[in-house]
Structures are given as C-alpha cells and as structure tokens.
Amino acid sequence: xxxxxxxxxxxxxxxxxxxxxxxxxxxxxxxxxxxxxxxxxxxxxxxxxxxxxxxxxxxxxxxxxxxxxxxxxxxxxxxxxxxxxxxxxxxxxxxxxxxxxxxxxxxxxxxxxxxxxxxxxxxxxxxxxxxxxxxxxxxxxxxxxxxxxxxxxxxxxxxxxxxxxxxxxxxxxxxxxxxxxxx
Numbered sequence: 001x002x003x004x005x006x007x008x009x010x011x012x013x014x015x016x017x018x019x020x021x022x023x024x025x026x027x028x029x030x031x032x033x034x035x036x037x038x039x040x041x042x043x044x045x046x047x048x049x050x051x052x053x054x055x056x057x058x059x060x061x062x063x064x065x066x067x068x069x070x071x072x073x074x075x076x077x078x079x080x081x082x083x084x085x086x087x088x089x090x091x092x093x094x095x096x097x098x099x100x101x102x103x104x105x106x107x108x109x110x111x112x113x114x115x116x117x118x119x120x121x122x123x124x125x126x127x128x129x130x131x132x133x134x135x136x137x138x139x140x141x142x143x144x145x146x147x148x149x150x151x152x153x154x155x156x157x158x159x160x161x162x163x164x165x166x167x168x169x170x171x172x173x174x175x176x177x178x179x180x181x182x183x
Contacts, residue, residue, distance in 0.1 A: 001082060001173070008078035011040035015065045015083070016091025022061040031055070044072045062098035089139045092146055103177055104150055106143050109159035111136040 001007050014037065020026035031037050032055070041051050046068070054071065058064035065083070073081035088095060095102065115132035118124065127135065147154060155176040162169045 001084075005077065006079045007082060008073040008076040008080075009082045009084045010069055010072040011043045012085040012087070013040070013065065013068070013083055014085050014087055015061060015068075016088040016095050017085065019091070022058070022064060028055075045075055046072065060098070061094075065098075086139070089142050092142055093149075096146070096149065102153065104154045105173060105176065106154060106156045107159055107162070108140065108143075108156060109136075113159070 002009055015031075018027065018030055020030070032052070038048075041048070046054075050071075051068075054067050055064060058067055069081040069083065073079070092104075111133060114136040115129060118127040118132035118135055119129065120126065143154075143156070155173065157169055157173065
C-alpha cells in the first residue's frame with residue numbers, strides 16, 4: 001500500500017497498543033522514552049522536538065494520531081494515511097470510537113508462521129511458544145468479537161493469499177478502501 005502515491009503509513013505507531021489514557025504519565029513516558037518508538041520516529045523523519053510539538057499540541061489520542069500521521073504522509077506527498085501496527089488490535093474498539101468512518105483491513109497469517117516468526121525474534125524480542133500462539137489467538141479473538149460491529153468496514157485478507165495472488169488481493173483492498181489506488 002505504501003507504493004501507492006496517494007497512501008503512506010508511518011512506521012508502526014503503537015498509539016493504540018496501551019490502555020493508558022492519552023496525556024497520562026504512563027502514556028507520555030512510553031511514547032517519549034521508549035527506544036523503539038524513538039527509532040520509529042527517526043524512520044518517519046520526525047525529530048524529538050517536532051514530536052513533542054505534535055504531542056503537546058494534541059488534546060486526544062485521535063488528534064495526536066491524526067496530526068502525526070498526516071505530517072508523515074504529507075512529507076511523502078501522500079493525501080491519505082493508514083496505520084499498520086499489529087499491536088493496535090488491542091485498542092480496536094477505541095480506534096473505532098475515535099475514527100468511526102475508518103475502514104479496517106485484517107491481514108491474518110497462519111498461526112504457525114506467526115509463532116515461528118515471533119520465536120525467532122527478528123522484529124521483536126523472541127517470544128515463547130505459548131506467548132507466540134496467544135499473540136495470534138488474542139488478535140483473532142478480538143476480530144471475531146468486533147466483526148459484527150465493523151460489518152462492511154472490515155476486510156479480512158489471508159497473508160498467504162496476498163503472497164500467491166497479490167494482484168487479486170490488492171484489487172479487493174482498493175475496492176474496500178473505495179477512495180484510492182483506482183485507475
């Protein structure tokens with residue numbers, strides 16, 4: 001999706017990962033001091049000072065997310081932004097409350113592939129087998145509860161289908177988004 005000129009996503013934001021309230025000490029410390037969050041800001045081209053300006057000028061998590069993501073997208077010449085943070089699944093009801101017109105794509109991968117990847121620890125710190133499997137199970141459980149609420153705003157895509165039938169799947173995604181990528 002990042003290859004589409006109109007679309008851009010920041011690095012994984014994790015803005016909906018933790019349940020601490022926006023502006024509270026725990027939320028503030030996590031986003032200002034966490035080394036992974038700092039690395040992601042660097043990859044997004046957001047300086048520490050610019051990040052603080054965005055953060056301090058925001059009144060809610062949605063406002064913060066929108067301002068941050070818009071700045072990153074605009075810097076890449078994109079008109080629309082999306083968030084690709086898998087851990088934001090834990091804040092899905094809140095995401096829906098704050099962005100009631102948003103559309104969601106659930107990219108689901110085979111649980112054993114997820115477990116293998118998480119146990120190898122190439123992106124995150126290595127996880128145990130039980131932790132890895134529960135990472136997948138919890139995400140799928142949250143989606144199954146949210147499906148009736150999300151209704152036609154949710155598109156589920158199998159990772160393996162994306163690999164094997166990329167063109168078809170991308171067409172489905174653009175049809176779902178209905179605003180970008182269509183010739």
